[in-house]
Amino acid sequence: MSTSPTASPFRQPKAVWAVAFACVISFMGIGLVDPILPALAQQLAATPAQVSLLFTSYLLITAVAMLVTGWVSSRIGAKATLVTGLSIIVVFAALAGASGSIGEIVGFRAGWGLGNALFIATSLAVIVASASGGFAGAIILYETALGVGIALGPLVGGLLGSVSWRAPFFGVAVLMAIALIATLVLLDKTPKPATKIGLLDPIRALRHRSLATIAVTAFAYNWGFFTLLAYSPYSMGDLSELGLGAVFTAWGVLVAIFAVFVAPALESRFGTVRVLYFVLGLLAVDLLVIAVWNDTPGVVIGAVIVAGAMIGLNNTLVTQAVMSVAPVERPVASASYSFVRFLGGGLAPWIAGLLAEAFLPNTPFWVGAAVVAVGILVLSTAHRLLRAVETGEDAVTTEDTEPDDAPRPVLVAVDGAPQAPAVAAAGGRLAVLLDAPLVVVHVPERALVDDAAADDGAGGALDRSLAAAREARGPGAPVSSETLAPVGTHGDVGGELVAVARRHHARAVVVGLPCDGALAALAAPSADRALWTRGPCPVVVVPDGTDPAEPVVPNEAAVPAGR
Template identity: 75%
Template structure:
């Protein structure tokens, strides 16, 4: 992310000395990113109490991420017409409503459907939140990025803890908990965030799809899809192999995973990039991630191996989230807002389909198969990445020209969507 920071604006205040409006949005960001690992601690409970098959439970990831992916194609179109604050509020309202509906549902199909609505709200929210923070934060763009990355890391680490604690009371608890917390964030955003102007240019709804005509963007987007296939195979199905029935203990495992994601995304990735370069760091990262998945594939019946592999994978995921996002933003020959939407769409499709496929493969074969396939897919991601090696090296040297952007805030707002997520994931 460092390549997008505005070096010309020297910070006048620390990143954590911010107006109330910024803290309101940052709090909402933490809750939003908590949704990435929220359901992991309750997957086993949902499977038992709702009499669901593994593939049915995995649809909780698929519906959420696939809808998020598709919605990424229209968030620019929406926000360029409504303005950032209204788009942010619309996303928060959808999350509050659909998280509560998921908690009140009595069937796995109902939860899956409401998670899809949750994914739509999440796409609108995370596509706009950084732009709002950048526009309102003191200390310039650098301070805003630090604050945003901190919110992302805290959310990823706390999500499994919240899911575990509330899930120990009832599987409905995590859903209701997110709804209540997001309602608080919504009120704070409405009251504390001043109105934001609409962008000068209205974005076309077809721009993110048309951008796939560019080889560098299409290639890095495919790399994101392949890597996320391995990542969400691990995140989605590994809880069933850990031999842990307590949601609280599962929450601790994924909290440790989330802490490593945050540490390596914020500090590890920049250090490795400076030392080895983007391409070589990612080749090594993909190789290690493939070995990590292969370890689970070989020993899925050994809970200690699975737990250790999941926690360690946080380091690889953190490095990948930062460096692949930076690569996409650096070498794509289109506006960064469009590149980010395109990349987010493609990569989240892979993340959404992988857990469902893992459940089906286990049902038809065994637990070895999805993880060994995931390892192979991550190796293919490294091979695909090698086809843009020269462009990545040029970007590291600062030689890649980026098109001028019509609206800086709009261009930067979607950057973390590709990262995360997250985001957001």
């Protein structure tokens, strides 16, 4: 899994570029309609509240669809899900352009949202599965596509919208059709994941207080975000479609820069918790500025552009926070979190229009600022959990703690390295010594972002490791296995193993000497060595060259007393 530090993330196969291009077009859809909102209201005799439903229908359907994307992709495979999503976007974007009323556009935007949910849920996995030059490079490429799409959306919307309000919708349909054809031709069939996700798994995951708290915080943040995105164009004076496009392009550029470059630097320097409090507070203040000076277009334009920096930071840090504290598998946590946050983004534009009509034009921004402030208060209830993840303290909460009499297993992490069976056997003997169950955690070389990419050719190695573990554990003894949940970059392997160990309340974690294979990230200088620094239990390292039959048992001082 280790890669050359000089490898360029932009030297990729054609299949990766095809999907990356589709990502750019998909994310363009978020801000595409901003420059044409006033024109739609005027030419279709619609109120701002009715026009805001373009966002609401799109995002609410995206939210609900997020609950089923994992169920779909785990059954038909990543490429089939990707192609299905792209096809739906092409059809409904074209239908929106051919519409004759605001109601028709709203309905077709809902179908567009369904396709977008299917596409977003699988595009990152497909890029990582097909990319060359390392996983970190693949993530950089994906984040770049996201940023370019967000920045170009308003610009393209303004340019095409100056011709006709229909042109942006037809433009997306044509570009997505090109991306669809390229994906079909250039992308090889991806394997179906071994583990299927249940329809109710994302809903059940919200029973965990840590995940629910961060998701509600994201709901509040997205409420403010989409209030600004959907309703601020009406407070910018008589700007043309090109003028509005320029404003939101500047906004999108800041979103991209702060999400990709600034957020990781600030998080590394100050920690996720401190930066989140600060940035959410700034977003609330920014909305208050728009509310107070709502009749001054220059102030509104400046506040909207500056908000791009805050939104970029939040996009990265809130997602990182939820993935850090979620006590469930990462695909399930992502679906739960996305469902809640897109609900906030979908409801905000519609409510903003109703508030503006019932009260004053600046009322939506007062409400948006208040909702973001409530989000800060909600976030504070998870302060201990987030700080525990950052400092390495045990973040297990009462709600997630197993009964006192539940056995705590030994975890053994294996990849496709030659010494994996010896490591698994050592874990089995340690489980015998401690009279504990054994869980074999597979860390596949190509499954660092999505289970759909879990086939790294190491299936035989995993089978050998399981056989060695069962032989060492003894006949009839409990041995289970699971695949490491998705992570953002290869340096996050340690953090994910920490999450698995906490979820199982592990007695110990057994790994091989991390010098090759997927677990090499544990020893890389740039990697997140969370397993060593934040792990909730002892870590046993099995040296190279160990015979599977040789007894490898840790010093008793390394194993806590008790169960």
